[in-house]
Amino acid sequence: MKNKLLAIIILAVTFLSCDDKLDLSPEDQLTLPVSFSNKTLALGVLNGIYSASQQDDVLNGTWQLAGEWQSDNVNFVGSFPTFNELRTYTTLSDNTSISGMWDDRYESIGTANLVIKYVPLVEDPNFTDSERANAIAQAKFMRALLYFDFANWFSQPLQTGNGTTLAVPLVLEPFDGVVNYPSRATLNEVFAQVEQDLLSALPNLDNTDNSKATRGACLALLARLYLYQDRFPEAADYANQAIQEGSFALASDYTFYNTVSNEFYFTLVNTAADGQDSGEGFSGLSNPTPGGRGDAPFSQNLLDAFAAEPGDKRFTELTQVGPDAIGNNSTFTSKFPEAVNNSDNAPVLRVTEMYLTRAEANFRAGSSVGDTPLNDINALRSRAGLSDLASVDLDAILLERRKELCFEGHRRMDLLRNNMNLRRAGMANVSESAPGQNKVILPIPVNQLDLNENLTQNPGY
Template sequence: MKIFKKIIFFFALTLLVWGCESRVEDIEPEDNLSTDAVFSNFVNLEAAVIGVYDGLQDGDLIGTPDFIADFTSDNVDFVGSFTTLQDIRDFDADATNGTIDNIWFDVFDVTRDANNIIVNLENINADDVQGAPANFDALAIQFIAEARFCRALAYLVGVNNFAQPFQVDNGNTLGMPIVTEFFEGDVEPFQQPRSTVNETHAFIEADLLFAMNNLPASNGIRASSTAARGLLSRLYLYREQWAAAANMANDVVNTTGFSLASDFSFYNNTSSEHLFQVINQPDDPAIGSDFDTFYNPTSNNGRGDLPIAQDLIDAFEAEPTDLRFTVLTFSDVDAGNNPGLFTNKYPNGATNESDPNVIRMGEIHLNRAEANLRGGTTIGATPLEDVNAIRARAGLPALGSVTLDDILLERRKELAFEGARRMDLLRNNQNLKPGGGAVTAPGANFVILPIPDDELNGNPNAQQNPGY
């Protein structure tokens, strides 16, 4: 895989969890091995499974799209010097943009590695695998479920960035090409046209349902059925399937071992708050560097490129005792040496080891609140109870009643700098930028990213997004 030391790190943790006696140093990078060698030896096979997670550590998949979601909306200002990011910020990117190219192909890097597990492991039994444990059949199903979870997550990133939300033409606009076969190498060899958003969402849903039904409720740092339910609650919320979203979120809330943390020390620490994170080590040059480097000022070994936007500061200052404002932000200077306010959700600028949240309990309660409010239900709790639980942790007084605007405001403040803002605005028919006009309005051409030139040139069935 791209970063072999991460495979060793993840595999070492797996050895501790499952008591395997194999030597970590005997593991060979999966991309140095033939398919037969990978699937005929259990140590190599599990290294390949863990290698799928390695793809999620690439900052162009979980990282860059998240802060793009905040600076193309009203949470963050991008003041850095990278022209590819400046063009995205200005809604003036084109199909040759290198950052966009990286996001697109990282989706398919994870897809390739996941498909390797899904396609090849289905037809293998314990007799075919050297060193296979007694519970190999059960583990094989679990490995496939982990791969399908990771593939679903990658596709969710892709469809959210390269396609219009479900609310535009009821999901009948262009989505992602669906790739279910294993392919080798970094150059895309498949020739599928793009499926619709609805078809892409159905593909994601099927993967997550399989993961939900075949993974344990808790699985350490790896994918779990609880994390799959959490992502399904997000998918159903985005699709306005209110009862399904509320039920999935409610299942998560009622899962033993997961709950709202009592304070905000859960960032970068082990906590009941986390459903799924991407774990980093000190000096990992992948996802941590994207969040840590861009969100930290130079005084904390960052770039100072992403100060908090005044519009979000104003929203926080309406209730200035909010702990998400007083505890999770600090003042410094930005990349232009101007005073700015920064988030400290990613505090490890020196070591690049922050562990961003892919899905956590704060979002789950807000998913349930919004789904119940909009569906006219009280599955598990009333919307008011969920919102007040979030506000209580933030040190704010309880509300006496709750509206959709109240819930969206709590989502904005709770999930700021975690990549949720852009989709929350678009799916609720709100402009990405205050006073942004037609360019940043929901459904506008440039609120989604162009399909890269490399894809258009390599796939004769590829279709560009309108306007590009």
């Protein structure tokens, strides 16, 4: 599906490029006029967004798992010093993993910018108006998804900073040869752009291929956005709309991982030949040695959460035991078992999350859009082999979110947006993990500060 060659045109999208990134030989690149000279090549550039997003630093697990070990789900035991900084809240602004994430995210965003700008200009009578609109809608969805996640790493959450704290620069135009030096946008500004892109994309998306952006995925991401903004009536409404999309359904069991099951509104498909680009993504980090790195086993706190209610299929059917990176026998998730080729699919947006979002949003709004919070939570517990609850409160809903979505990248923001410490009592760095503390968010990479005088650093770095 992905076209690596066409993705190379991302040389033209990075807004702060070093000389070596601009010095590609002619045989390694396609010029913009060629890339958008016909329908086939233009759709190849669209595929390049997904290709760029397959990097571990984007949607394929590095930062999704980093949020799990910065919080309370993962006991990171690996040797990467840049990852250990996150675990111990000693992160520095020259952290090379963070600078890699920054570069790779803007590569993916920049490719989306190309599609949005140049697809309308393609002169090809075989490229229908509906096909063009769908291509642009996919690009806008991807840009929204990438900015949403990106901003949440570099800004204090809305619940702490009222959305006025600085996030990341909003770059909405492709690189045209003139280097610009944008300032950081506030979290509110980034979220407004995310909402605008998603609402614009929604009418022109369909549900034909959940390995790409779908209408269901767009509804689901809007629901996630509104939940993070404490816009609970809208979160419940859009989660309900996503659940009602006929192309998708709550899976009956847990065999949907690494498939294109209709449990997924959007899953990034990986293969051994075309997938996660290192052992630092979902598969490599979260598998025991020797197949994987053994870096990211369950924390004792997460083990205790499952042990409090034995028989949960989300534990009994989705775990494996093996040696971790320091030789101890530890418990790992089995959601991403293909550690040799790092080819497991990335679970980006799925139906289960929308049941959880609808339950939380309805509970906090005092509403029952689509169904009651109790019924939504019990539907998930029934699938997990657990008995029904008689009533639910916010803690019960967040616990179900934790157990359903662990190792998929949600835990950090689920805690921060609820004004909860990332670490539980008795764990290391509890005080440093409180919302509003400097190192619950990332520093602007020092190399970006050196290149762009309009960027300002986050407090504490």
